[in-house]
Amino acid sequence: MGKDSQLQAVLGKDVLTKVRAAKVLLVGAGGIGCELLKDLVLMGYGEIHVVDLDTIDLSNLNRQFLFRHKDIKKPKASTAVAAVETFNFHNSKLVSYMANIMDTKQFPLSWFDQFNFIFNALDNIAARSYVNKMCLFLKKPSIESGTTGFNGQVTPIFPYQTECYECTVKETPKTYPVCTIRSTPSQPVHCVTWAKNYLFGQLFGEDEETSPTDFGTDNQDEIKNMVSEQNELKELKNLATKDDFFESVIDKIFIKDINKLLALEELWKTRKRPIPLAWDSSVKDKIEAITDSDVARGQDVWPIEKYIFLLMRSIKELQQRLADGETDLEFDKDDEVTLDFVVAATNIRSHMFHIPLKSKFDIKQIAGNIIPAIATTNSIISGFSALASLQMFTPNPREGAKMVYTFQDATRFVSTSSVVESNRKCKSCSIPRGVLKINLSHPEIVLGDVVDALVKGFKYGHDEIALILGKDRLIYDVDFDDNKDKKLADIGFQAGEVLLVNDENDEKATVELYIEAMDSGKIEVPNMELPDAPEKEATEEQEDEKEDDDVLQAISDDAPIIIDEEEEAEEASKKHKLDEIDEHETTTSKKQKTSEGQDHVLIE
Amino acid sequence: MSAPKELSNEEIALYDRQIRLWGLEAQRKIKTAHILLINLSAVGTEIAKNLVLGGVGSLSIIDNHDITEADFSGQYYISEDDCGKKRVESAQERIQDLNPRVDLNVFTDDINTKEPEWFSQFNLVISTELAKESILRINNVTRQLNIPFYATGLNGLSGYVFLDLIEHTATYKKEKSNISTKTGKVFSFSEIVSVESFTENNQPFENVTTKDHYKSFKQFLENFNKQSENIKETYTTKRKLKRISPILPLTLASLDFNQANKLTIDSLKSKAVKICENLSIPSTVLENKDQLIESFIAQQNHEFAPVSAIIGGVLAQDVINVLGNKNKPINNFIVLDGLSGEMPIFTI
Numbered sequence: 001m002g003k004d005s006q007l008q009a010v011l012g013k014d015v016l017t018k019v020r021a022a023k024v025l026l027v028g029a030g031g032i033g034c035e036l037l038k039d040l041v042l043m044g045y046g047e048i049h050v051v052d053l054d055t056i057d058l059s060n061l062n063r064q065f066l067f068r069h070k071d072i073k074k075p076k077a078s079t080a081v082a083a084v085e086t087f088n089f090h091n092s093k094l095v096s097y098m099a100n101i102m103d104t105k106q107f108p109l110s111w112f113d114q115f116n117f118i119f120n121a122l123d124n125i126a127a128r129s130y131v132n133k134m135c136l137f138l139k140k141p142s143i144e145s146g147t148t149g150f151n152g153q154v155t156p157i158f159p160y161q162t163e164c165y166e167c168t169v170k171e172t173p174k175t176y177p178v179c180t181i182r183s184t185p186s187q188p189v190h191c192v193t194w195a196k197n198y199l200f201g202q203l204f205g206e207d208e209e210t211s212p213t214d215f216g217t218d219n220q221d222e223i224k225n226m227v228s229e230q231n232e233l234k235e236l237k238n239l240a241t242k243d244d245f246f247e248s249v250i251d252k253i254f255i256k257d258i259n260k261l262l263a264l265e266e267l268w269k270t271r272k273r274p275i276p277l278a279w280d281s282s283v284k285d286k287i288e289a290i291t292d293s294d295v296a297r298g299q300d301v302w303p304i305e306k307y308i309f310l311l312m313r314s315i316k317e318l319q320q321r322l323a324d325g326e327t328d329l330e331f332d333k334d335d336e337v338t339l340d341f342v343v344a345a346t347n348i349r350s351h352m353f354h355i356p357l358k359s360k361f362d363i364k365q366i367a368g369n370i371i372p373a374i375a376t377t378n379s380i381i382s383g384f385s386a387l388a389s390l391q392m393f394t395p396n397p398r399e400g401a402k403m404v405y406t407f408q409d410a411t412r413f414v415s416t417s418s419v420v421e422s423n424r425k426c427k428s429c430s431i432p433r434g435v436l437k438i439n440l441s442h443p444e445i446v447l448g449d450v451v452d453a454l455v456k457g458f459k460y461g462h463d464e465i466a467l468i469l470g471k472d473r474l475i476y477d478v479d480f481d482d483n484k485d486k487k488l489a490d491i492g493f494q495a496g497e498v499l500l501v502n503d504e505n506d507e508k509a510t511v512e513l514y515i516e517a518m519d520s521g522k523i524e525v526p527n528m529e530l531p532d533a534p535e536k537e538a539t540e541e542q543e544d545e546k547e548d549d550d551v552l553q554a555i556s557d558d559a560p561i562i563i564d565e566e567e568e569a570e571e572a573s574k575k576h577k578l579d580e581i582d583e584h585e586t587t588t589s590k591k592q593k594t595s596e597g598q599d600h601v602l603i604e
Numbered sequence: 605m606s607a608p609k610e611l612s613n614e615e616i617a618l619y620d621r622q623i624r625l626w627g628l629e630a631q632r633k634i635k636t637a638h639i640l641l642i643n644l645s646a647v648g649t650e651i652a653k654n655l656v657l658g659g660v661g662s663l664s665i666i667d668n669h670d671i672t673e674a675d676f677s678g679q680y681y682i683s684e685d686d687c688g689k690k691r692v693e694s695a696q697e698r699i700q701d702l703n704p705r706v707d708l709n710v711f712t713d714d715i716n717t718k719e720p721e722w723f724s725q726f727n728l729v730i731s732t733e734l735a736k737e738s739i740l741r742i743n744n745v746t747r748q749l750n751i752p753f754y755a756t757g758l759n760g761l762s763g764y765v766f767l768d769l770i771e772h773t774a775t776y777k778k779e780k781s782n783i784s785t786k787t788g789k790v791f792s793f794s795e796i797v798s799v800e801s802f803t804e805n806n807q808p809f810e811n812v813t814t815k816d817h818y819k820s821f822k823q824f825l826e827n828f829n830k831q832s833e834n835i836k837e838t839y840t841t842k843r844k845l846k847r848i849s850p851i852l853p854l855t856l857a858s859l860d861f862n863q864a865n866k867l868t869i870d871s872l873k874s875k876a877v878k879i880c881e882n883l884s885i886p887s888t889v890l891e892n893k894d895q896l897i898e899s900f901i902a903q904q905n906h907e908f909a910p911v912s913a914i915i916g917g918v919l920a921q922d923v924i925n926v927l928g929n930k931n932k933p934i935n936n937f938i939v940l941d942g943l944s945g946e947m948p949i950f951t952i
């Protein structure tokens with residue numbers, strides 16, 4: 001009996017031979033990735049490439065079972081691969097990359113093409129959307145998976161046939177009006193948002209000139225107060241090197257600012273009035289008696305004095321960092337000092353506004369967008385993803401491909417259904433795609449040559465096309481031909497960029513092209529027939545909808561829908577800064593898009 | 605069970621992502637558990653991994669098998685160099701390495717030689733890949749000791765879990781709808797004993813406490829060997845009954861076979877048909893399924909990693925829920941049909 005006798009009995013010789021010959025990509029070596037890699041190796045997959053950008057953290061170890069305490073800070077991808085080598089019974093070839101899957105230099109489109117199909121075990125929406133798009137360019141099947149807490153889902157995707165990752169609208173994170181955060185909080189989350197995104201940033205972060213455009217209120221006195229409060233914070237920031245900075249913070253933030261708010265009588269007609277922090281000798285005496293060990297149990301809610309102590313301690317440590325030359329400090333949930341500051345400021349503010357206090361443990365979850373994650377769900381979902389991959393070896397994989405998501409009632413543990421057809425309105429899979437090959441080292445090619453080649457290749461019958469390069473940069477249209485004689489490198493053409501070609505006469509559909517470098521010749525337009533553009537009237541309607549979608553998309557990077565746990569959105573939230581600031585960003589991104597009249601998807 | 609143990613700050617940091625799901629109290633209860641796992645099969649390996657990661661107080665694994673080449677399919681903690689040695693001894697170090705806080709014990713004797721008294725040191729027993737007679741004997745012991753019992757096994761692309769929690773109370777949180785959840789019987793085997801309303805972030809929620817009654821493995825076998833309407837309680841329509849996976853009667857039939865008798869297509873099929881009749885499952889469920897029955901038999905005693913991961917995940921999750929008295933437990937039989945990707949639950 002050979003080592004693969006079990007596999008042969010279960011899969012049959014034919015399928016096993018195909019599995020042994022298959023080369024697959026696994027994107028993500030986190031919660032699902034570790035489990036899936038184990039399953040794929042035990043199934044005898046021929047060659048598995050694993051990509052993950054991350055390093056291992058203590059809080060991964062409760063479920064990312066290929067990692068040990070001694071592996072903390074090591075790269076996930078190579079550590080996972082080394083761990084499964086101990087049970088690589090069928091000698092699968094394993095390749096690991098500690099890299100960002102969105103790095104077009106390391107992973108050009110042609111690199112993705114070497115795989116039979118792709119397993120997505122990612123934890124963030126940006127990378128998922130990106131891989132989804134690469135699969136659309138290559139018409140390559142993928143299996144998407146995600147978990148959060150007890151829930152999870154697996155979706156096989158067959159590009160342009162079945163629902164892609166972008167076909168369904170993603171849940172958006174909750175945002176709060178600026179006035180709620182800054183003058184009238186009523187829930188713990190409002191105070192966390194204030195402490196993390198406003199106060200910490202204003203006192204220790206990067207100088208930001210921007211001020212919100214929408215405060216979420218019409219009360220002019222309130223707006224005036226918010227503006228002057230922010231200006232005074234800048235003055236306060238300048239005192240950060242002084243010995244009595246902590247006292248200045250208490251005096252300004254927790255006493256004077258509250259008194260100013262109290263003066264705005266209008267605000268307190270329907271709300272309970274806040275009470276400025278009591279800062280007298282009896283409170284100071286209590287704080288004097290507190291020691292570090294009194295603030296060690298983060299799972300408990302403490303009396304207010306302990307939070308004042310914690311604020312004092314964290315401010316002193318942050319001051320020390322500034323004194324050591326650090327600038328523009330950033331909040332990080334795993335950086336105890338910044339977390340302590342946010343915890344303390346949150347609860348002192350909650351205390352003043354009669355909002356229940358939260359434990360450090362709970363505030364960390366809110367501030368860090370932490371998504372609960374467990375071994376068992378990852379094990380189950382990875383198992384379903386691995387099972388779904390067997391479908392890829394049948395003569396018609398799309399037939400019989402199943403989506404699975406957790407749904408427990410008295411008669412079932414999961415809900416299983418056939419994959420559904422792609423959404424015609426999907427901004428990703430409703431437009432055709434191709435590869436545009438350009439000899440980028442050719443010294444003479446100018447943008448005009450590209451325009452001519454596209455007009456000829458796609459048989460527009462006119463030359464009124466618009467070109468958008470990369471995320472959203474208009475480089476050419478009928479009224480803007482300044483770049484026509486410029487060299488491609490000077491406009492920013494490079495391999496891995498995406499070029500959107502739009503028929504200004506609305507006859508043919510918009511097409512998205514992936515730019516690939518070639519060594520000889522000049523320009524090679526993909527040999528494809530462009531379908532007609534959607535009906536004019538419908539288009540306008542669609543445009544509106546799409547714009548809205550785009551705005552949602554722009555802020556939904558860290559939507560806590562089912563994503564592979566862990567990194568939780570943290571990364572994305574750093575970039576976007578949720579809550580009140582989103583208010584502002586949302587408006588801007590909408591404006592930009594409408595002014596360019598494009599429905600191009602933004603990808604981080 | 606002894607009193608819940610305190611958790612250190614280091615443990616709270618390590619178990620952070622799961623404590624956020626089931627709470628500190630449940631994590632403390634998990635730490636108090638003494639679990640017996642019988643056989644380090646593929647599914648046994650998955651269960652051991654999940655429970656050790658979850659932070660159980662102590663895990664004892666009993667397995668008298670020597671490693672053969674056939675084990676190198678789902679048993680990823682054994683070493684290739686240890687062929688011929690005891691499975692559980694080969695895997696012990698790697699399992700312990702997963703989480704040094706867990707008190708891990710291994711035994712290499714035959715479970716069938718263990719006296720009932722020996723089991724009294726555990727407060728939960730999980731058997732994997734055991735034949736009917738052994739399951740009956742062990743379940744008899746767990747009933748006497750009044751402790752939860754699980755039995756599981758794989759059959760290639762399919763697998764099952766049987767649960768006997770005797771009587772189990774659990775609380776789960778749900779969003780409150782317009783109508784409050786009422787106390788009282790939901791099914792003959794399950795009732796809601798209390799409902800407590802509360803608000804969280806201005807949203808109304810309810811804590812619903814349920815009490816479930818379970819059948820022993822002996823009663824379970826009896827129930828599908830005689831005319832029974834049990835399944836109809838949860839499978840309320842003809843359509844639902846018609847859509848039942850053929851894997852259910854096949855799994856039940858193979859579970860009920862004596863090890864001595866060799867399974868054949870005919871013997872398995874006639875037994876499965878009889879079970880359908882007994883349980884009021886339409887005979888169409890097994891129509892034109894000869895090929896499936898053939899491969900079911902061919903896959904007997906074969907382990908397949910993805911199925912093992914799913915079944916081991918479901919079982920370990922339920923154990924953790926049961927230890928923490930959280931969520932609705934499964935009552936009392938679940939099968940995975942790996943071909944269709946369905947995982948139905950039956951109360952038999």
Ligand SMILES: [Zn+2]
Pocket residue numbers: 163164165166167168422423426427428429430
């Ligand atoms: Zn789509």
